Amino acid sequence: MLKREVAKRVFAREFETCRALEMPVRAGGEKASSGDLKTPNLLLSPSGLVLNRVFVVGVITELDCVGAQNEMWKARIVDPTGAFTVYAGQYQPDASIFFSTVEIPAFIALTGKARIYEPEPGSVFVSVRAEEVNVVDEEIRNRWVVDTAEQTVERLEVFSDAVESGSRDEELLEYLLEKGVSGELAEGISLALERMRAPEEFTKLLGVFVKEALQALEFDSENSAGADGDRKEFVLELLREMDGGKGVDYAAFLEAAVSRGVPEELVEDVVRSLFAGGQCYEPRIGIIRLVG
Amino acid sequence: MDEKNAPHIEELTRALGEVNKNRIRAEFEKLLAFRVPPEVAKESILRKFGGVQRTLKVNGLSANLKSFEITGRILELNEKLLRPQERGGEEVRGEVPEKSRDKSGCRSGEGDGESLDKGRKGASKLYTGVFADETGSVLFSSWKELPPAGEVIHVRNAYTRLWQNRIRLNIGDHSSVSKLPDSTLPSLSELARTPEKKLGEIGAADFSVSTVACVLQLSHRDVMVRGRQCHMISGVLADETARLPFTAWVELPGIDIGSIIRLEDAQVRMFKGVPSVNILKGTGISKPGSEDAEKLAFTFESVKTAPAPLKMEEVASRDGMFDVVIAGNVISVKPGSGIISRCPECGRVVQKGSCRVHGKVDGVRDMRIKAVLDDGTEAVSVMFSRELAEMIYGKTLEEAEALMFSDISKDAVYEDLRRILTGRYLAVRGNASKNEYGVSFVAESVWVPEADLAVRVVELLHRLDSLGAGNAQGLEDPNQGGCGQVHGPDYDSETADSTGGRGFA
Structure with a gap:
């Protein structure tokens, strides 16, 4: 069946750690026959994602025309975790025309195929060869971040479950399939655990990156900025109340604010901006005092 | 030569158990005579006779499966005499009226002996019927003679085909059939009972179901069937799992949009992978009492709202789906x-001013x-x-035409479409079918x-x-500015700067 390949959603940070995947010959399975010439070049990520085509929405920040004889565009597309390197050459005419006219920076949506280049052992370059590109708006970018985060989290959950199960190879495959995990992901995770370098450490790190990507998003959006403004006001009010002209113990203040439902980071943010603006100072270590 | 092949043949005989050793030898030597390498010959023989086979249940069947094993009970058995037409030796098969060997009037095999012999001269016999296990039932065709209806059989090297849009279990020349003791499966009457199913569970393997559902849409139509005027009712049924189209060829007194109905022995038809429920003369129609209706997991109010969006992989796992988002x-x-x-x-797309069916025509713009x-x-x-295209494109057909005529490039509209649509996020509601x-999905909205x-x-x-x-550590530190990106340690330093090299080979 000549099915169109799914465009995977993946963050740059995970994409750049992908390695070429040679599919093992599966015995008896239906897919065993797909080892023919039409099999795409598959890549495997440390968290077990098997990919070839990807769909990326990000900011185009750099664009170069490289290549000696033929025109070849090289672009850098940034997402909240890192950057994708994208190429478009004479065999990608639509994408090339796009790159020759696009203004930088801009939000762009891009579909392309993952390429891997290994000039010498141990040095690997992963890039995207563009198929279709277009300028989009910020809302589509934000949705891509959330969609990609969602699919990454789903995968990380399965991965962590797989690690906890303690099984490997065939046994792990069976365990995952039993749980309703798709054959592709089950196989990907099993292979990642077997072949990738330190996949467990990477997935932990990836979780942190996804979290930061999502947090950065919320600070960007207007609604939450409004809500944050209110909460900042609240923090300042609370500080005035507790300060009483004599200063307040920072740890006690932090505790009081958190107990009223204000996130720690936000309290720190507000205090930092007060310091920066000269509105408060630290008469003794650990004590903060409002000016005036 | 013989001695060299002996180990291979030995191996094949072991792997294929039931197949005659001489037959394997003959096949093997035939392939070798055509200079097929022994290893490859072995593989193809294994494939032909079916070496390692999967064992499937009826509900696990899908279209175009090859060589699997299955156990089930024959619920119904008919035989058809197929005769190749004599003239010109053409391989066209003419059908002879069916001779029923249903469970009621099951005749013993000997009585047919004469016709069997006659049949073998130039014609072959096709056995059709219904095959069931505890998971469901399926129509089958067999080119092998089968035990009478009611028996439990085990089939090796069976395969499936899509026939009239539905899955059909096939028992071919390479299949082998063996009888199993009666106790291996539930009794005939139990298996023959029409299964009670939710609409979402109805698939290509069902041909008759019982269900309880709510009527969402209903309309009356007069259609011509084989030259006769017929009155029919068509509409949409729904429960908490899915919506399905239905047609009724009988009157449905007292039933209207919003009614909850119980159907017994309704027929299932497939069209483009989407099942539809057919209400015929033999179908039992009743309205559940208000007490029963309360126990259902759905009401008219709950099913008439728009369905919740599905993941595309869920849609792709089915042959077809009706009215999904x-x-x-x-x-x-x-x-x-x-x-x-x-x-x-006919509404077909005209290319170069010529319709595939009607030849040269004056096309209508769309x-x-x-x-x-x-x-x-x-x-x-x-x-x-067109209606939906104008909506998402933001230009009407007339505006698009104006663009087409004003530009030199004949792809102006296509280019414009790509510029406007690529990357956009859309939700669509309609019917899906797999090919x-x-x-492929036809959007209704x-x-x-x-x-x-x-x-x-x-x-x-x-x-x-x-x-x-x-x-990351950076965020914990109150002296560090902002909540933006804080980069943790590089996981893989060699690739961290993937922009530095040429990324294509």
Whole structure:
């Protein structure tokens, strides 16, 4: 069946750690026959994602025309975790025309195929060869971040479950399939655990990156900025109340604010901006005092 | 030669158990005579006779499966005499009226001896009927003679085909059939009972079901069937699992939109992978009492609201789905989108002024969009009619025509479409069906879904916390500015700067 390949959603940070995947010959399975010439070049990520085509929405920040004889565009597309390197050459005419006219920076949506280049052992370059590109708006970018985060989290959950199960190879495959995990992901995770370098450490790190990507998003959006403004006001009010002209113990203040439902980071943010603006100072270590 | 082949043949005989050793030898030597390498010959013989086979249940069958094992009970058995037509030795098979060997009037095999012999001269016999196990039942065709209806059989090397849009179990020349003791499966009467199913569970393996559902739409039509005027009712049924179209060829007194009905022995038909429920003379129709209706997991109010969006992989796991919602990014706008001209007779697309069926015609201008939507789990090809195309494109057919005539490039509209649509996020509602190129979807409506991002972000952060993803160290430090990107240690230093090299080979 000549099915169109799914465009995977993946963050740059995970994409750049992908390695070429040679599919093992599966015995008896239906897919065993797909080892023919039409099999795409598959890549495997440390968290077990098997990919070839990807769909990326990000900011185009750099664009170069490289290549000696033929025109070849090289672009850098940034997402909240890192950057994708994208190429478009004479065999990608639509994408090339796009790159020759696009203004930088801009939000762009891009579909392309993952390429891997290994000039010498141990040095690997992963890039995207563009198929279709277009300028989009910020809302589509934000949705891509959330969609990609969602699919990454789903995968990380399965991965962590797989690690906890303690099984490997065939046994792990069976365990995952039993749980309703798709054959592709089950196989990907099993292979990642077997072949990738330190996949467990990477997935932990990836979780942190996804979290930061999502947090950065919320600070960007207007609604939450409004809500944050209110909460900042609240923090300042609370500080005035507790300060009483004599200063307040920072740890006690932090505790009081958190107990009223204000996130720690936000309290720190507000205090930092007060310091920066000269509105408060630290008469003794650990004590903060409002000016005036 | 013989001695060299002996180990191979020995191995094959062991692997294939039931197959005659001489037959294996003959096949093997025939292949070797054509200079097929022994290893390859072995493989193809194994494939032919079916070496390692999967054992399937009826509900696990899908179209075009090859060589599997299955056990079941024959519920119904008919035989058809197929005769190749004598003239010109053409391989056209003429059908002779069916001779029923149903469970009621089951005749013993000997009585047929004479006709069997006669049949073997130039004709072959096809046995058809119903085959069932505890998971469901399926229609079958067999080129082998089978035990009478009611017996439990085990089939090796069976295969499936799609026939009249539905799965059919086939027992061919290479299949082997053995009888099993009666006690291996539930009794005939138990298996023959029509299964009670939710609409979402009805698939290509069902041909008769009982169900309880709510009527969502209903309309009366007069149609011509074989030259006779017929009155029929068509509409849509729904329960908490799915919606399905239905047709009724009998009157449905007292039943209208909003009624909850219980159907018994309704027939299932397949069209483009989508099942439809057929209410015929033999179908039992009743309305459940108000007490029973309360116990149901759905009400008219709950099923008439728009269905919730499905993941595309869920849609792709089925042969077809009726009235579902999917959402994803427009990954690609396919060629053939834009302004087209249609044959005034049949509505087919006219290419170079000529219709495939009606020849040279004056085409009627129309607009359509074929786009690939992808949600990261599957890619679906979606068709938008003119009305929907104008909506998402933001230009009417007339405006698009103006653009087409004002530009030198004949692809102006297509290029414009790509510029406007590629990357956009859309939700569509309509029917899905699977073909050899994947899932195709005909949109009935389209919209830009509301961005419920804030809610999802909160939920995802929560899930990340349960995974134990803490903040990177930088965020813990109050002296460091901002909550923006803080980069943790590079996982893989060689690739961290992937922009530095040429990324193509």
